[in-house]
Amino acid sequence: MRNIFDDRCATSVIARIEVVRNIRRVEPAALASAQEILGRIAMIPLNESALKTAEAITASTNLKSLDCIHIGSMISSPIPLQGIITYDKAMAANAEMLGIKVLSPS
Numbered sequence: 001m002r003n004i005f006d007d008r009c010a011t012s013v014i015a016r017i018e019v020v021r022n023i024r025r026v027e028p029a030a031l032a033s034a035q036e037i038l039g040r041i042a043m044i045p046l047n048e049s050a051l052k053t054a055e056a057i058t059a060s061t062n063l064k065s066l067d068c069i070h071i072g073s074m075i076s077s078p079i080p081l082q083g084i085i086t087y088d089k090a091m092a093a094n095a096e097m098l099g100i101k102v103l104s105p106s
Contacts, residue, residue, distance in 0.1 A: 010042035010081060012050070012073035014066060042079055049076040061094040071095060 016038055023034045044050065046069065054072030057063060063071070067088070074084050083101030086092050092102045 010044050010077060010079045012070050013043045013046050014069055016043065044073040044077045044079065046073065061097060062090060063094045067091045071098065071100065
């Protein structure tokens with residue numbers, strides 16, 4: 001993870017909840033490290049613009065609600081972003097269908 005994230009990264013604030021909950025479940029000893037990394041990433045607030053954008057994502061996609069919020073946050077971000085980072089194949093395919101560049105590190 002450390003090689004991917006730098007001062008040009010941002011994520012929806014919901015990522016903090018997702019990451020912390022998953023780390024606690026899978027690798028609790030890594031929680032402090034995960035929180036340190038999250039602390040270096042700009043957090044995009046969950047605001048009305050992000051929510052409206054997420055709601056407007058059409059039925060032609062098969063995204064889960066949280067994925068719509070991630071993409072809605074990215075689209076409405078006040079921080080200029082080059083694309084979205086995801087390992088989720090469905091989210092990546094739907095983001096590309098919406099015209100969003102997908103950055104999936106290997």
